[in-house]
Amino acid sequence: MGTRECKHICGESSQGIGEAGRTGEWRSARPVIDHDKCTPARQNKPACFLCWLYCPDAVISKTIPVQINLEYCKGCEICAQVCPTHAITMVNEEEFSS
Amino acid sequence: MKRSSVLNVADRNASVQILDGNHAAAEGAKLSRVQVVAAYPITPQSPVTETLSEFVEEGNLNAEYVAVESEHSALAVCTSASIVGARTFTATSSHGLAYMHEMLHWVAGTRLPVVLACVNRAIGAPWNVLNDQQDSISQRDTGWIQIYARNNQEILDSVIQAYKIAEAVYVPVMVCYDGYILSHTEMPVDIPSQEDVDRFLPPYKPHTTLDPAKPRNYNLVTLANPRVNAEGVLCHGYMEIRYLLQEALQNSRETIARVGQEFGELFGRSYAKMFWEDRLDDADIVIVAMGSLAMEATVAADMLREEGHKAGVLGLRVFRPFPKSDLVKALKKSRLIVVFDKNISYGLEGATCSEIKSALYGSGANAVVRNFIVGLGGRDVKARELADAVKKSLSSMKEGVLNNEYPEWICEI
Ligand code: SF4
Ligand code: SF4
Numbered sequence: 001m002g003t004r005e006c007k008h009i010c011g012e013s014s015q016g017i018g019e020a021g022r023t024g025e026w027r028s029a030r031p032v033i034d035h036d037k038c039t040p041a042r043q044n045k046p047a048c049f050l051c052w053l054y055c056p057d058a059v060i061s062k063t064i065p066v067q068i069n070l071e072y073c074k075g076c077e078i079c080a081q082v083c084p085t086h087a088i089t090m091v092n093e094e095e096f097s098s
Numbered sequence: 099m100k101r102s103s104v105l106n107v108a109d110r111n112a113s114v115q116i117l118d119g120n121h122a123a124a125e126g127a128k129l130s131r132v133q134v135v136a137a138y139p140i141t142p143q144s145p146v147t148e149t150l151s152e153f154v155e156e157g158n159l160n161a162e163y164v165a166v167e168s169e170h171s172a173l174a175v176c177t178s179a180s181i182v183g184a185r186t187f188t189a190t191s192s193h194g195l196a197y198m199h200e201m202l203h204w205v206a207g208t209r210l211p212v213v214l215a216c217v218n219r220a221i222g223a224p225w226n227v228l229n230d231q232q233d234s235i236s237q238r239d240t241g242w243i244q245i246y247a248r249n250n251q252e253i254l255d256s257v258i259q260a261y262k263i264a265e266a267v268y269v270p271v272m273v274c275y276d277g278y279i280l281s282h283t284e285m286p287v288d289i290p291s292q293e294d295v296d297r298f299l300p301p302y303k304p305h306t307t308l309d310p311a312k313p314r315n316y317n318l319v320t321l322a323n324p325r326v327n328a329e330g331v332l333c334h335g336y337m338e339i340r341y342l343l344q345e346a347l348q349n350s351r352e353t354i355a356r357v358g359q360e361f362g363e364l365f366g367r368s369y370a371k372m373f374w375e376d377r378l379d380d381a382d383i384v385i386v387a388m389g390s391l392a393m394e395a396t397v398a399a400d401m402l403r404e405e406g407h408k409a410g411v412l413g414l415r416v417f418r419p420f421p422k423s424d425l426v427k428a429l430k431k432s433r434l435i436v437v438f439d440k441n442i443s444y445g446l447e448g449a450t451c452s453e454i455k456s457a458l459y460g461s462g463a464n465a466v467v468r469n470f471i472v473g474l475g476g477r478d479v480k481a482r483e484l485a486d487a488v489k490k491s492l493s494s495m496k497e498g499v500l501n502n503e504y505p506e507w508i509c510e511i
Contacts, residue, residue, distance in 0.1 A: 003324045003334040009268060009305055009342055010208045011320045015313045016328020 018072060023057060027075030029090040031068055037087035041065040051079035051088065112294070112365070117287040119280035122250040123189060123215040123273070124149035125287075126257025128159050129295040130213075133184040136164040136175035138194060141227045142277040143217040146189040169194040173201035173212070180210040181316060183304040185261065188212065191277060192219035192233045199237065202270075206241030206343060208317060209305065211264030211271070213257060214242075218389065218440075219277040220475040228476020229277040231389060235417075235441040235449045237272070241343050243350060244417040246389040247275040248374065250285045252415075255367060258295060262357045265302050267350040269343070276390045276440075278476070290365055298364050347419045354416055372421035374413035375428060377403075381410025383488060384432040384465075388414040388450055391438055391472070391479060398484035409488065414450060422457040429458065432465045434495065436488045439505070440473045447471075447505040455501065466495050469505035483508055 013019040035041035039048040044064060052060040059069040060079060068079075080088040117125065123146050127135070135154070137147040153159035162179075166172045169190050176186040190198060195216055205212050216234045220226040234244060243263065247253040253275045260271035275281065306316060324335045334342075355370050362368025376396050378384065383402065385395040392413025402409035412428060429435060439448020446452060451469035458465070468491040473479040487508060 003332055003338045006327075006331050006333045008334060008339075009346075011317045011334070011336075011339055012306070013315045013318050013327055013333070014329060015315070019315065019318065019328050 022071060023074040024069075024071045027070075027073060027093060029075050029077065029092050030070065030096065031073065031075070031077070031079050031088045032091050033066060033068070034087045034089070035065050037085045038066060038083075039085060039087075048084070050082045050084065054078050054082045112288050112290045114286050114288050116284050117250055117254075117289075118145070118282050118284045119247075119250045119253050119275050120145035120217065120282070121149055122254040122287050123217075123257055123275070124153070125289055126254040126273075127187040127213070127215075128153050129254075129290065129292060130187075130258050130261045130299060131185065131296075132159070132161050132187040132213075134162045134164065134176065134179035134186045135188065136166050136172040136179070136186070137188045137190065138166055138169045138172050140169070140191050140194040142219060142229075142281045143189050143191040143194070143215070145281070146215060146217070150187070169197040170201055173198045173205060173214075176212045177201060177205050177208065177210060180205075180212050181208065181304070181306045182308050183302065183306075185265075185302045186212050187215075189215035189217065191217040192221050192227075195233045195237060196221060199240070202237055202240040202242060204317070205270045207339070209268040209343070209346070211261070211268055211302065213260045213264060214270065214272045215253075215257065216272050216274045217277045217281045218274055226475040227277075229279055230440040230474045230476070231274070231276075232441045232474070234272060234274045235443075238418060238449065241269070241347065242418065243269050243271040243347065243354070245271060245273050246415060246417060247273065247280065248390055248393050248413055248415075250275075250280055250283075250287050251367070253280065254287055254289065255361065255365070255369065258290075258299060259357050259361050259369060261302070262299050262360075263350065263354055266353050266357070267346050268305055269346050269350055274389065279390045288365075288367075294364060298361065351416075351419050351421065354419075369415070372414075372416040372424055373428070374411075374415060376411035376413070378410040378412065378428055378431075381408050382432055383407055383409040383434045383436070383492070384412050384429060385409060385484065385488060386412045386414065386435060386437040386450065386454060388417065389440070391440060394479055394481050395438065395484055397481035398488065401481060401485040402488060405485075405489075407488070407492075417450070417453075420453050420457070425454065425457050426461040426463065429454075429463060429465065430461075432463075434488075434491060435465045435467045436491050437467065437469045438472050438479075438484060438487075439469060440471075442471050442474075442505070451505065464500065466491070466500050468502060471505050471507045471509075474509075477509065479508075
């Protein structure tokens, strides 16, 4: 069975997690959160969440503690750049595969 | 330049008016009840946009006229309007079409039935505002259907048919006509009544839906391989979507012929063929040309006939999809095919000549093919010059030499 069954004639999708595919596979570096530095975890209050706001893939949760869905995090590093407490470090994926 | 005397044709609800090509294109768009027009003026297309904005301003056309700051934006507006279900029209020439290049790909890739009138004009450098067909030929590979008109009647008729074709196969259509030679030359044009056009052309049914109740995302990043979407359905990768565009163009030939035939039944002017034939039945010399040049070629064929040569003309009407097999049948009896191109693929030859040679490959045809580049940047093309070029080709024919490495130019270098 080929892809004709989807009946699309141009690129289209419906809303849903993973519509662009498993973007986690693109990642070469992984954001790792240090919850001792992260404001919501440290103060046990819904605060900051800048990483949640800026993540272009919407894979960061607005929860205490903040969580990242690594299946779809593409490793762009924006969260690490915007974090005011420097709680997020980008760690090379190779370090997780060994 | 205004639309003038009206003369009623007895047996049909139509009127004959004296129109230049640009007004014929605008009338065609109006009769097609376009809903969104977005265009940026450029010589020699400007009167198309002026006329359409007048129609909207006077309340004679119930459409949104979007004044934009560039051709790229004009086609971007048409793309957005078409995707939400509006019948859209734009027109441009030369550098304007070149500036649309990126959006031409987007429209075709999204399979939106936008219709564009291309008023053929030479492209820089150096600056030139006069006619040749380099602009639309340079956009050959963007996935649009290309139709070339020989006269102003064909411009109007082709715009109306273009919507019916585009909306049936979901492929955009470019209606091309020669700048000045047609765009600014007045001739009688039979204008069908709105009621008749409404009978011919049903309202546009989009294949896309933008509805907050059923959210969709179009033209998302689509990588090499097919992927399963959020609903668990295996969806196309980039390549499958591109395959479907090619398939749609291949299959559009039947639709173009059917629509042309239906048009003929309703309006008395049939467009059932992808090219025009003039005295091909007994011709062993065939002149091939596209657009208004095909009309000039019939005068050249008259001259050649008077001099005892069995000459005929094949006027290419639809350039994409290219009518390969029909063309081979029509050219089967010829021993000499002389192709005149108002364009060139630099480093090779005229584009239509290449296409014809590729169509003939493997067909068993043994015709000599000669190519002349003519009329670039508005250089006048006289019927006598065409006839002389045919005679020159005849006298230089050598046993077993069917193909020449490069084209000849009719110019004064
Ligand atoms: S911002 Fe980039 S790196 Fe951070 S979680 Fe989102 S996708 Fe991953
Ligand atoms: S931006 Fe930094 S501090 Fe703020 S919530 Fe995200 S990880 Fe925590």
